[in-house]
Amino acid sequence: MTTSGSVLAWIESRKAELTALSDRIWEYAEVGLQEHRSARELEAFARAQGFSVESGVAGMPSAFVASWGQGAPVLAFLGEYDALPGVSQKRSPQREPVQPGAPGHGCGHNLLGVAALAAACALQERMRAEGLPGTVRYYGCPAEETLVGKVFMVRDGLFSDVDVALDWHPTALNAVRNHSTTALNSAKFTFFGRTSHAAGDPQNGRSALDAVELMNIGANYLREHTIEKARLHYVITDGGGEPNVVPGRAQVWYYVRAPERDQVEDIYQRLLNIARGACLMTDTSFEPEFLSGCYNYLPNQALNSVLQQHMEAVGPNQWTEAELEFARRLAESFPKGQKEAGLKAMKAPPEVFDQLIHASILPYRDEETSGGGSTDVGDVSWVTPTGRFGVACGVLGQPGHSWQVAAASGMSIGHRGMLMAAKVLASAGLDLMTDAAKIQKAREEWQQRTREHPYRSPLPEGLQPPLHQLPSH
Ligand SMILES: [Zn+2]
Structure with a gap:
């Protein structure tokens, strides 16, 4: 030395x-x-x-x-x-x-x-x-x-x-x-519905917030059927504006974690299915936005x-x-x-x-x-x-x-x-x-x-750093 x-x-x-x-x-x-x-x-x-x-x-x-x-x-x-x-x-x-x-x-x-x-x-x-x-x-x-x-x-x-x-x-x-440490995916799911008067015209509304809530319920049931060391957590980043407007847009931000990269990928695919299910139940649509992912x-x-x-x-x-x-x-x-x-x-x-x-x-x-x-x-x-x-x-x-x-x-x-x-x-x-x-x-x-598991970037092809996600202060 x-x-x-x-x-x-x-x-x-x-x-x-x-x-x-x-x-x-x-x-x-x-x-x-x-x-x-x-x-x-x-x-x-x-x-x-x-x-x-x-x-x-x-x-x-x-x-x-x-x-x-x-x-x-x-x-x-x-x-x-x-x-x-x-x-x-x-x-x-x-x-x-x-x-x-x-x-x-x-x-x-x-x-x-x-x-x-x-x-x-x-x-x-x-x-x-x-x-x-x-x-x-x-x-x-x-x-x-x-x-x-x-x-x-x-x-x-x-x-x-x-x-x-x-x-x-x-x-x-x-x-x-x-x-x-754990491998992770970070993604936002934005749901789109139809706004209407929540009391006067509810039959014409399709609530994006309902979709977020049902997605979260699905994810909470998913927990029981993942490996024990997996972690799922979310925050609702947009839940609509006022109670008397059926939310036409709502968003939830998820982290999916597990000890290894392929375990995260598997759970993430299942989470995408849950989001699809939430759309079927609420007659809404959604867009996932992959922010980042990392290895253990x-x-x-x-x-x-x-x-x-x-x-x-x-x-x-x-x-x-x-x-x-x-x-x-x-x-x-x-x-x-x-x-x-x-x-x-x-x-x-x-x-x-x-x-x-x-x-x-x-x-x-x-x-x-x-x-x-x-x-x-x-x-x-x-x-x-x-x-x-x-x-x-x-x-x-x-x-x-x-x-x-x-x-x-x-x-x-x-x-x-x-x-x-x-x-x-x-x-x-x-x-x-x-x-x-x-x-x-x-x-x-x-x-x-x-040797057996060469590194493959968790980022989808062409993804740019999420500079637009910056908080305003
Ligand atoms: Zn630190």
Whole structure:
């Protein structure tokens, strides 16, 4: 293993600048495909470091690729920077929105994007100083929360020459887990009926809202006859205007998830049949609109064990009294027992149960697990070996996608997690760049696991990124 002192020192020396950058992105809190200011800031940082930047890739103005060096090996760091609607929050341990109803960084992507960029810069600096061969890339990936960015970037071939990719996510635990996510389809179903006076002329109306409701009933019956790990959820995005007008248009937005891609495709076809059935029952018609789909994450044990080694070498953060006090107050807002249940499910060692913020590192387990959520990192993992890990940037027991995460991501708990993640990424990146055997091992494992099921983009031919779905604020 090449000594990683210099990449760690680079991150330490730029600590203030990196923290300020993540704070600005935290303050912008831009939702998916609207992350223009966040993307421009990250691009400017990469350019100042000597990276060449291509903006607006794969048809998305807030997507970019920053690249430095030439030839093999090609190492990719994955960055995200989108916020979530409705979780606006001050740097405060009690619920206090900056602006009620506005977006906030409830998944910590302000930290995610900056740590990955810091790692890319630290590695590049070292490669330049020593004249090491290879290419370092930072992928600025928008709209992770809506499972859009990387799926379109993969389809456009932006990862086709990448040897290995490294990814991390802010969480409540320092852990490398071989944990797969679910594959997913995201689609809107718009029904069309005939408007009429709901009381005076109901016989002439055909309710599109009835079709939405009957489709949802059908989907709720479908649940019993899918594999147990499948997930279906929906929101009604248009239910008509006023009760006295039979709705001529109504719309429902569905996510279909399952552990594997072909399972999602099968359930999605059945859901289309349910929509057809709802039309027959209500004498309406419908149009499906496929927004995006993604793959499950394919763990790579070879890369993940390298990441574990470097996480242990970097070491976990220890927390100050002020941070622990902040955590104590935040933890008062979680339902009792939430932390214990989560840690138990993760088979965490006993000492973690007494901590407020994780201050150790979970031991590596090669056992593979899978869970309910989805990420478009999945698609990258099917086209190039991808290692992933989590770093504690918040309080044990915190709910995901929450104001509590937003609060911790904007203050020193999140900042210190971000810097630890940057160090793990940078030193693992340097290790891989200077040890061809490690990359080879990761690629062999990946080739073996994907041989039978080569990646096929979940996106229908010619589909464009759903820029028109942007919320208006
Ligand atoms: Zn996230």
